[in-house]
Amino acid sequence: MPVDATLPYDDGNVFARILRGEIPATRLYEDEWALAFPDIDPQAPTHILVIPKGAYVSWDDFSAHAPAEEIAGFVRAVGTVARAAGLVESGYRLLANTGPHSHQEVPHLHVHLFAGAPLGPMLARD
Structure with a gap:
């Protein structure tokens, strides 16, 4: 049986605190499943974060455990x-x-939407 390598969810992470209203955010979209808001350090002209309302560390955690x-x-x-x-x-x-090799900074699943200009290649080529 595979080992679940998911880190435990940290209820004190910044996105959990935004969901609870402890930290303000410009709510661009919200429904029973998700919340979307602008990234505070945008990497493109449009940079929106979409987070699930459930307590999931990563896409792996979400896909394995969410209904x-x-x-x-x-x-x-x-x-x-x-x-x-x-x-x-x-x-x-x-x-x-997802995880340290990808530079995941907040341990709550989030999807970045980047747009507003040509974005270039996905990864730097050696």
Whole structure:
């Protein structure tokens, strides 16, 4: 049987605190499954974060433990945010970092939506 390498969820992380209203955020979208807000350190002209309301550390944790209804609700919310922000026609990039090698900074699943300019290659080539 595979070992679950997911770190325990830290209820004190910044996104958990935003969800509880302890830290202010500009709420661009919210439903029962997700919350979207602008990144405070944008890496593109448009940089929106979408987080699930459930306590999940990463995409791996979410896909392994969330009920199907919650997964569908979150994925639909990401698409709704992109459409509402007018990103579909010109294009956008989705990014969800998982773990230390990907430089995941907050241990709460979050999807970055990048848009607003040509974004260049996904990874630097050696």
